[in-house]
Amino acid sequence: MSIYTRTGDSGMTSLMKEKNISKSDDRIQLLGTIDELTSNLGLVKADTDQTNVVKFLERIQNNLMTVMAKVADPFNKDYRLSKDEVTALEQEINRLESLFEREKKFILPGKTRRSAQMDVARTVARRAERWLVAVDKKYGGDLIIKQYMNRLADYLYVLARYTDYSESNRQQDQPADSQKSQEKRTQETAALQNPAGDAQMKGQDGMQMKEMNEALVQAVLHRLGTPGRVGLDLAKKLIEKIELHALQMGLPSVIAICTPEGNPVAVHVMDGAFLASFDIAMKKAYTSVAVKMSTMELSALAQPGGTFYGVDKADNGRLIIFGGGIPLKAGDTIIGGLGISGGTGEQDHELAQYGQQILKDLLQQ
Template sequence: MAIYTRTGDAGTTALFSGQRVSKTHPRVEAYGTLDELNAALSLCVCATHHPQHRRFLESVQQQIFWFSAELASESEQPNPGQRYISTEEIAVLEATIDAAMSRVAVVHSFILPGRCEAASRLHFARTLTRRAERRLVELSADIAVRQVLMRYINRLSDCLYALARAEDHDAHQRHIINEVTRRYLASTCPSTIKESSMSLSFQELHQLIRSAVARAEELHVPVVISIVDGNGTPTVTWRMPDALLVSSELAPKKAWTAVAMKSATHELASAVQPGAALYGLDTHMQGKIVTFGGGFALWRNGVLIGGLGISGGSVEQDMDIAQAAIAAIDVRTYQ
């Protein structure tokens, strides 16, 4: 079946009424731009990782067909067999905007458009939506355009922006989870397990606790001392009398974080700030990661053999106590 008719070879096209107009007619420019937008939305559908976003965008594509059909018709009377954009579709756009923006940080300046493929394509579709809006405004100078169409196209560009922000946010979250998993798996690789003889001995565990307690008593700060092995598995936790209850939660997390990230916890603070490589790590890991001082990775001959976490005093006091304990045995806090 041939799809060509040759009727447009002279630079004209037919409206629904059959009237032939120039392909540069404002009405054709308007629904032609909507056609470009719909093609761009197809790319967004393919790029998104969210089934919910995919379903929403596909519904918008159907609505763009209704929109285009209305612009291609000169009739001012509704066609009983035709679907039209209504306030109901606008309400769905606004609800989608609110849901997406509730998941992302507030920004007070311009942002670069898209840090992942899905967000980039959504931003591109957003710019086409803005162009379609400009074409619609131009068309409205010549013919009556329903106000609901103006509201819809304006809200759609905001919606695509919100979805792009959400896609970037979630892509960043996936990156953080993958990075933490990679580092943790690296810490439990066969080469580490093979050198299990390098693990902390009972005497060293005892010495760590004794030295930490001695320094804490000098500072008059009751603390909780937690030690994990090179795989992040808890080995021992000691709570001094009158230590804060919350310290029993924080000390093991500090020790685990030091092993999982192969880094002292105070060194992570700058890495989780806005714009840094691990921004949002502390929140996305549901509180399991600690990014303030008191946790140290324990290394021996280049092998990660454990982690020490101290909690109960100020950050400076916790670090002081941990360093005093580490100095009492044959380990390093760096590889």
């Protein structure tokens, strides 16, 4: 039987249970865009050398097939995504973000060929999401599918940025030292597969730089009157900067700062902040120094089957496993903890990361 049927020559097509539908129909546009996205993901998958990334992309492609079936036959209960698929995307986003520091600026795609293809897939995912909204308004839709499509574009963005970061590190390897280059690639592969071990994968150059900078860090801290820890004066300056950024975000928040031992230094409550945010912000700051990582990173490791599953039940419930807590560092030295509560975990985490960057600026003044 020939692949062509001539039935669509007039510009009409069919869905599973509907016939004579114009190819300009929003549902057909959505199906075509998802098909385009799946093909672009195939290019990304074919060009990556990371086995776990390939498997995750295949999982996404299968989910997109389910989404297409749901669009074509919306009343079939067999075609639906589990909330677990949205959670899986969020966990993978958190895991990748914990492996590198994302640049706070607009990114021009094309730093590497691999990341450029991921960015193409991301833009197609956003277009599919827009068509999904149009279909939802006319024909109704599935909330979980909308959430999934939104997270998918976020995942592809973070994957592209991590790819830029990883490729950049590879290019910095000394070509004459093939053994060292191979060790670097092995570390990058392990980082994708084992985020908890990423902190242990610094090369000799990083260790030497740490030793060189440590004395300088301690000198700066001593000049601020806060040797090895954040003091009240520094905390007040940091809170002031964070509050201005929170106002720009329209995010009334509670900002808490503690010592490396978890003892409170300062807590600031913005006008309009939730009452519950006071206690939550304090716990986020405490958690960040207790586990020496951001609460966003801890969240990814505290999921069922994860290294720290059930950690939120420990320490009399003082540990928080959603975004907004981050250890404050001067160089590689933890000098305190920052906890922010006022928005979603992602918004609080973004604000906390901003605080860490501002801290660097304050220490250089």
